[in-house]
């Protein structure tokens with residue numbers, strides 16, 4: 001291997017590397033977009049969950065805090081008196 005071919009190889013690498021970097025950048029961009037999409041989905045499901053939870057909670061609290069048969073307050077879903 002003489003100096004000329006070595007420099008040619010180096011030149012070839014200098015051409016490949018930016019190309020690879022660009023590809024890597026594209027990959028990172030795509031990955032970021034996927035992550036962003038997932039984050040949106042997670043946030044959406046969290047919001048949906050939260051909305052469902054806050055919608056259900058007042059009813060739940062009413063049912064849980066008071067027994068429907070003896071009207072006694074109960075800390076657990078199962079009534080201790082009935």
Ligand SMILES: [Zn+2]
Nearest residue numbers: 067070079082
């Ligand atoms: Zn009861």
